[in-house]
Amino acid sequence: MRGSATGSVLLLGDDASIASTASHPLASRMGALSLERPEDAIPVKVFVPGPLRPYCGGARELALSASSVRATLEGLERDYPRLYTNVCDETGAVREHINVFVNDEHMRDREGLDTELEPGDTIIILPAVSGG
Amino acid sequence: MAERVVLGIGTKKGFFVAEAAKTRKRFALRGPFGPGVAVYSTLIDARGSPRIYASACNAFFGMKILRSTDLGKSFKETKSAPAFPKDDGRALANIWAIEAGEAKGELLAGVEPASLFRSTDGGDSWEMVPGISNHEHARKWQPGAGGMCMHTIIRDGKRIHVGISTGGHYLSEDGGKTFRASNTGVGAGFAPDPYPEFGQCVHKIARHPDAPGRLYMQNHGGWGEWDGPGGRRPDIGVLRSDDYGKTWRSIAKGLPSDFGFPIVVHPHDPDTVYVLPLEPATRTCPGGAPAVWRSEDGGGSWKRLAKGFPKKESFFTVQRDGMDIDELSTPALYVGTTTGQLWLGREGGEEWECVFDSLPPIHCVKVAVA
Numbered sequence: 001m002r003g004s005a006t007g008s009v010l011l012l013g014d015d016a017s018i019a020s021t022a023s024h025p026l027a028s029r030m031g032a033l034s035l036e037r038p039e040d041a042i043p044v045k046v047f048v049p050g051p052l053r054p055y056c057g058g059a060r061e062l063a064l065s066a067s068s069v070r071a072t073l074e075g076l077e078r079d080y081p082r083l084y085t086n087v088c089d090e091t092g093a094v095r096e097h098i099n100v101f102v103n104d105e106h107m108r109d110r111e112g113l114d115t116e117l118e119p120g121d122t123i124i125i126l127p128a129v130s131g132g
Numbered sequence: 133m134a135e136r137v138v139l140g141i142g143t144k145k146g147f148f149v150a151e152a153a154k155t156r157k158r159f160a161l162r163g164p165f166g167p168g169v170a171v172y173s174t175l176i177d178a179r180g181s182p183r184i185y186a187s188a189c190n191a192f193f194g195m196k197i198l199r200s201t202d203l204g205k206s207f208k209e210t211k212s213a214p215a216f217p218k219d220d221g222r223a224l225a226n227i228w229a230i231e232a233g234e235a236k237g238e239l240l241a242g243v244e245p246a247s248l249f250r251s252t253d254g255g256d257s258w259e260m261v262p263g264i265s266n267h268e269h270a271r272k273w274q275p276g277a278g279g280m281c282m283h284t285i286i287r288d289g290k291r292i293h294v295g296i297s298t299g300g301h302y303l304s305e306d307g308g309k310t311f312r313a314s315n316t317g318v319g320a321g322f323a324p325d326p327y328p329e330f331g332q333c334v335h336k337i338a339r340h341p342d343a344p345g346r347l348y349m350q351n352h353g354g355w356g357e358w359d360g361p362g363g364r365r366p367d368i369g370v371l372r373s374d375d376y377g378k379t380w381r382s383i384a385k386g387l388p389s390d391f392g393f394p395i396v397v398h399p400h401d402p403d404t405v406y407v408l409p410l411e412p413a414t415r416t417c418p419g420g421a422p423a424v425w426r427s428e429d430g431g432g433s434w435k436r437l438a439k440g441f442p443k444k445e446s447f448f449t450v451q452r453d454g455m456d457i458d459e460l461s462t463p464a465l466y467v468g469t470t471t472g473q474l475w476l477g478r479e480g481g482e483e484w485e486c487v488f489d490s491l492p493p494i495h496c497v498k499v500a501v502a
Contacts, residue, residue, distance in 0.1 A: 052193065082212075086193035089223035090216045097192045127192040 041065040046072060047124040048083070055083035061122075069100060070113040072111050072123050087125055097128040138203060139499050140184055141468060142171030148297035149204030154501070156464055156476065159487050165207040166190075166198050174228040174455065176500035185239070185255060187213075187227035195224050197241075197255050203502060211256040214241050214249035219249070220260075222247070228281040229453075234289075242282030246273055246296045247310070263301055264294060264311040269330050273299035276333050276352070283452055284337045288344045293337060293377055300332040301349065303377050317380035319368030321355030326362045326470055335393045336452045337377075343402035346411040347373040348431070349380060350452075354412020355392030370395070370407055372431050383431025388418045394455035398480065399463055403430045406457070406465060406481060408450045411447030416447040423463060424455075424481050437477065448473070453496035460501060468494030 044053055046062040053059060062080075066072040073094075077084040100107045101124040107115050119125075139150040141158070146164025147493040163443045174186045180219035184200040186207070195214070199205040222245050229242035239251040241258065243344065247265035249258045264270075264282075271281055284295030292304040294311070303314040313330035320332045333352035353369015367382040369390025382457040384390035391412035398404035405427050411418050423438035448469035457465045457480075467484075472491040477484045 071212060085212075085215070090218055091221060091223050091362060092218070093223070095192065 002106045017087050040067045041071075042067055042117050042119050042121070044072060044120070045122045046076070047122055049126055051127070052083055052086050052125070055086060058082045066117060068113070068116045068117060069102065069107050069123060072117070073113070100124070101126065136203075137460070137499065137502050138176055138182075138184075138502050139338070139466060139497060140174035140176055140186060140204070141474060141476075141491065141494060142174050142186060142453075142471070142496035143172050143468075143492035143494050147171040147174065147198065147207070147316050148491065149184065150474070151204070154460060156478070161488065162204055164492075165200075165204075167195075167198070170495065171355075172226055172228050172495045173230045173242075174234060174496055176498055176502065177234060177239075178500045178502045179233050179236060180322060182500070182502040183254065185420050186231060187241075189226045192432040195227055197227070197230070199255055200485040201225060204457070210254070214243055214247075214258040214260070216247070216260060217414070226281065228277060228279075228283040229285050231285040233289065234287065240285050240287065240292075242250075242285050242294065244279045244281040244357045245275075246270070246280050246282040246299055248294060250308070263304060264308050267302070269299065269313060273331070278451075286337060286339055286347075288339075288341075291376065292345070293339075293347065295334040295349075297335060298331055298333040298353075300328075301334055301337060301377055301380075314377045315380070316378065317373075318349065318351055318371060319355070319365050321352065321358055321365050321368065324361050326365050326368075336395050338395045338397045339404070340397045340399075340402035345374055345376045346402055346430070347377050347380075348383075348389070348397060348405050349373070349457055350392050350394050350395040350407060353384065354393070356390070366390070370431065386434040387425055388436075391415070392450075394450060396455050396457050396465070397488070399457060399459040400461075401428070404480075405431060406427045406455065408455060408467065410449060412472075414447070415449045420445050420447050420448050422448065424467065424477060424484075426481055437481040438484070439482060442479075443474070451495055453498070454494055456497050456499045458499045458501060466497050466499050468497040470494065480498075486493050 064075045137152045141148040144209045146167040148163035149160040150161050170189045173188050184204050186198045188196040197210045197213050199210050200207045208443045226244040231240045233240050237254045241249045248261040253256045282296050286293040290307045292308050293304050300315040302311040304311045318332045335350040337349045349371040351369050356366035367384035370384040371380040372383045373380045387409050389409040390410050392407050398435040408424050422441045423436045425434045429432050448471040454468045457463050465481045467475040470493045474488040475484050477489045
């Protein structure tokens with residue numbers, strides 16, 4: 001199954017290494033977190049920019065199991081709905097002034113939301129440099 | 133604690149709160165809150181424990197609503213902002229109006245693309261009002277220069293008026309379940325039909341609560357020299373209705389321009405109404421000399437109020453929510469400009485002074501005595 005996310009989300013604080021969901025202090029309020037993953041779900045990390053950290057308990061990085069960028073965002077929508085609405089609008093589109101990278105490549109230069117992920121990939125969410 | 137005059141000032145770069153004693157001698161400024169983020173609408177809800185709301189149009193992260201429960205000393209985001217249902221296909225671009233609903237804690241929000249949302253818990257959760265948001269005309273409305281926005285919400289019991297640019301004036305008489313276009317006499321200069329059923333570029337609507345059937349409208353004027361199909365359309369910019377918005381007639385004669393954005397009614401006299409005419413081509417003060425114009429006979433005649441304003445070389449714009457009036461016995465007007473000035477018009481606008489000279493460009497100004 002491609003394009004799916006499991007409930008496996010780990011939080012990484014500013015100076016934390018990856019913690020297990022069982023031991024993380026926020027695990028209990030993240031609801032039922034399953035460590036079971038479909039075979040194609042891959043452990044990836046999501047980098048959260050500073051302005052959005054209040055929407056995910058202050059975490060700089062989130063650890064997630066997902067097989068694509070789309071599935072990663074679906075995982076955010078499920079586990080961090082307020083973080084998700086900062087990244088995507090009601091139609092599911094990534095907001096105009098938000099850039100999503102897979103490691104150092106913009107997702108638009110890959111397969112967009114359908115970009116498949118490899119183990120250890122980092123999804124980087126960055127506000128575009130724009131405005132006036 | 134003695135009552136204070138409280139101003140909510142929405143700017144291109146955040147939200148400010150100004151506060152003064154009822155003498156209005158000196159205003160203390162706080163902010164910016166939501167720094168760097170454009171604020172197009174605010175509400176000072178003085179019912180019960182006062183609350184101040186401000187919309188924050190974050191170009192990066194979407195819309196937020198800020199709420200203060202300490203008269204603007206601090207703000208926090210509400211738990212959510214209006215959002216279209218996932219399968220709707222529309223995405224929220226801005227919030228142009230926040231108004232108090234009937235019940236305590238009830239709020240109404242007019243948004244872009246033009247739709248209406250309701251909250252019953254002080255802004256923590258929102259539901260779209262389908263009677264107008266999914267109106268059969270909704271997909272035919274078009275954006276004006278500022279966007280396709282619902283900018284005016286006027287509530288009067290079961291009656292709700294909304295103003296849409298460009299969509300026109302819509303009226304509900306069943307508490308918002310259904311709406312109908314109500315634009316008889318409201319002209320449009322940018323369509324072959326000068327008086328269409330809907331699609332007018334209404335800029336703002338105002339009324340006095342003691343005269344709910346009387347409405348004043350600042351419409352998109354400036355079509356007096358039009359020479360295209362349908363002919364000239366003079367004086368369609370400033371209008372009045374005496375039947376709850378069912379029909380409208382021009383009250384623009386005597387003004388230097390029928391183009392403008394805000395329109396404000398005196399808090400103690402339904403016959404006294406204020407506009408701020410602008411040149412239609414540039415949307416700036418006619419001749420570089422700003423003035424508010426006041427009618428004390430319901431639009432029958434107009435008087436220029438300019439004492440204290442620059443006499444020349446002043447070319448600012450005042451946006452649709454950039455003017456308000458307080459409710460003190462001798463009320464003062466407040467005008468926020470796109471050049472970042474906040475002007476105070478004492479004695480109902482007879483004498484003007486600049487209170488703040490260098491704020492960011494101002495989108496909206498609301499005042500309350502709380």
